[in-house]
Amino acid sequence: MNKEEQLIMNFRDLFNKMVWLNKFKMEESLKGYKPSEVHCIESIEKNRDTNVTKLAESLYMTRGAISKLTKKLIEKGLIEGYQKPDNQKEIYFRLTEQGKVIFKIHEELHKEFQERDKVVFEQVTEEQFYSMLSFVEKYTMHLDSEIKKQGIAIN
Structure with a gap:
């Protein structure tokens, strides 16, 4: 195996270990929400004037998949659509109070994981x-x- 293959394999292993280690806590704390829903909520909160196109680009999904996902999130009461006064064509999304609760739980989990892994990063x-x-x-x-x-x- 050459060095490029070794590096890619190590990245993949690292990513898979992080996902596996974090998965149980995430699923327990965010029961009833799929990872795609939580990441969509995160993207909406962290980016201004988020629409279907921006979400598709940031989440590496199709616009059709994002349309379905945002429809589900609206039905669950986690996000709402809005329009700007100067653009009645485009629909943008923002979190509801319930969506903000999910976002906060997700952020707290990330902080917890960062704290757990801090010992490694302090050595870099x-x-x-x-x-x-x-x-x-x-x-x-x-x-x-x-x-x-x-x-x-x-x-």
């Missing part, structure tokens, strides 16, 4: 962080370019 130097971030940014740009070349429309 600024130079190591910069190097890792730089690599991830370059790889992300490469993958974005490959997606465009293939004409794959995420939204």
